[in-house]
Amino acid sequence: MMNRASALLLITTMAVAAAGTPRAEPAQEKKKEEICPWCKNDPKILEACGCVSHGPFHIGKKDTIDLAKRLPAPRWIFLESKHLRYATSLGPLNIPLGERARVEAELERLRKVFPNIPKKIQQLDPWLRIHLTVMKSEDLYEKFERLLNVTDADFPESRGTGAFMGDGKYLGEKEKFEVVLHTDRTTHFLFTEENMGARTTDALRWHFKEPHHLTASIAAVDDLVNDKFLFPHIAHNLAHLFFCAYKHYSYDPPYWLDEGIAHLMEIESFKDLNITYCSDEGAGPDRERSKDWMAVVKTLIEKRRATPFAELIHKKNFADLSREDHVTAWAKVKFLSEAHAAKFAQFLGSLKGRLDDKGYPTGKDMPGYQRELIKELWNWTADSFDQEWEAWIKKQK
Ligand SMILES: [Zn+2]
Numbered sequence: 001m002m003n004r005a006s007a008l009l010l011i012t013t014m015a016v017a018a019a020g021t022p023r024a025e026p027a028q029e030k031k032k033e034e035i036c037p038w039c040k041n042d043p044k045i046l047e048a049c050g051c052v053s054h055g056p057f058h059i060g061k062k063d064t065i066d067l068a069k070r071l072p073a074p075r076w077i078f079l080e081s082k083h084l085r086y087a088t089s090l091g092p093l094n095i096p097l098g099e100r101a102r103v104e105a106e107l108e109r110l111r112k113v114f115p116n117i118p119k120k121i122q123q124l125d126p127w128l129r130i131h132l133t134v135m136k137s138e139d140l141y142e143k144f145e146r147l148l149n150v151t152d153a154d155f156p157e158s159r160g161t162g163a164f165m166g167d168g169k170y171l172g173e174k175e176k177f178e179v180v181l182h183t184d185r186t187t188h189f190l191f192t193e194e195n196m197g198a199r200t201t202d203a204l205r206w207h208f209k210e211p212h213h214l215t216a217s218i219a220a221v222d223d224l225v226n227d228k229f230l231f232p233h234i235a236h237n238l239a240h241l242f243f244c245a246y247k248h249y250s251y252d253p254p255y256w257l258d259e260g261i262a263h264l265m266e267i268e269s270f271k272d273l274n275i276t277y278c279s280d281e282g283a284g285p286d287r288e289r290s291k292d293w294m295a296v297v298k299t300l301i302e303k304r305r306a307t308p309f310a311e312l313i314h315k316k317n318f319a320d321l322s323r324e325d326h327v328t329a330w331a332k333v334k335f336l337s338e339a340h341a342a343k344f345a346q347f348l349g350s351l352k353g354r355l356d357d358k359g360y361p362t363g364k365d366m367p368g369y370q371r372e373l374i375k376e377l378w379n380w381t382a383d384s385f386d387q388e389w390e391a392w393i394k395k396q397k
C-alpha cells in the first residue's frame with residue numbers, strides 16, 4: 001500500500017502486467033447525467049440513507065482527468081456517504097438462490113428509504129448494488145470506530161493543541177476514504193497506473209497527499225464477481241485503510257496487527273467468505289474458501305505451531321506472514337478485542353499516534369514499543385501474553 005513500496009509492487013506484479021496494453025480512448029462525448037432510479041439523486045432521500053451525492057466527483061490523485069471519461073466502461077456510478085466515496089463500473093447482478101435471504105434482509109433496510117424496491121427481487125441493478133455496498137461500508141466504519149473506542153467528534157479538522165488525533169476528521173486523514181470498483185482489470189490497471197504509478201492484478205491501496213486521504217482500487221473479477229465474496233474483500237481492504245488512517249498515516253503499523261484486524265473485520269461480519277491474504281502492498285490474489293479459523297488455531301496451539309507474539313512483532317511486511325501467522329494474528333486480535341476491548345483500543349491508539357520528543361509522529365522500534373505497551377497496559381511479557389491468549393482460545397467454541 002501507500003507510499004512505501006511501489007518498487008516491491010512492481011516486482012510482484014510484473015508477470016501479469018502485460019506490456020503495451022492499449023490505453024483508454026480519449027474522453028468520449030459526455031453522456032446525459034443518469035439519475036438513480038431509487039433515490040432520484042434527491043439530496044433529501046440521499047440524506048435519509050446516510051448518503052450525500054451521486055456525484056460525479058473526483059477520486060484518486062489531485063488533478064487527474066475525470067475518472068468516468070478516462071476509464072472506458074459502459075457506465076460509472078458514483079456514491080458519496082458520510083465517510084466514503086465510491087465509484088463503480090459494476091453491472092447488474094442476478095442474486096444467486098442461496099443468497100436471496102441475506103440480500104432480502106439487507107434490502108429491507110434500504111426499503112425504509114426506497115419503499116419501491118420490489119419484494120423478492122431477483123436481480124440487483126448497479127444502483128442498488130452500490131447503495132447496498134455503501135450502506136454496509138458505513139456499518140463497517142461504525143464498527144471500526146467502536147474497535148478504536150472513538151467517535152467522529154474525536155477528530156478535529158486539523159491537528160490542534162489537544163491530544164494527538166492525526167490531521168483530519170476522517171480518523172485522522174483530511175478527506176473521505178475512496179473505493180473504485182472495476183468490472184474488469186483493464187480499468188483497474190489504468191487507474192492504478194495513472195494514480196498510483198503501479199500496476200497490480202489485485203486490489204491496491206494507496207495513501208495520497210494533498211489532500212491526505214486513502215484509496216483502494218479493486219477489480220471485481222474471478223471469485224469477486226459474486227457480491228457474497230466481493231464485500232468481505234472490500235471490508236478487508238477498508239479495514240486496512242481505516243487502521244492506517246487512524247491518527248494519520250505517518251508510518252507503517254505493525255503488519256501482524258494490521259492484517260489481524262483486516263481478517264477480524266472480514267470474518268466477523270460475514271459468513272461463507274473467501275479469506276483475503278495480503279502478500280505485499282495490495283490485497284492478494286491468494287484467496288481461499290474460509291475454514292473454521294477457530295478450529296485451525298486450536299490445532300496450531302496443540303501442535304505448538306501458533307506464532308508467538310515475540311515473533312509476530314518482527315514481521316517486516318505482509319509477504320513475511322505465513323498462513324500460520326495470518327491465523328494466529330487474527331486470533332490474537334480477536335482475543336484482545338473481545339476480552340480486553342478498552343485496553344486494546346488504548347494499545348491501538350498508542351501505536352498509531354506515537355510522537356517523538358519534538359512532537360513528530362515516529363514509527364521507531366515498533367517491536368520494542370509493542371512490548372512496552374503490553375507491559376504498561378496488562379503487565380504482560382511476550383510469554384505471558386501468549387499464555388493468556390492460549391487459555392482464552394481453549395475456552396472458545
Ligand atoms: Zn441512489
Ligand SMILES: [Zn+2]
Nearest residue numbers: 259262277278
Ligand atoms: Zn490484508
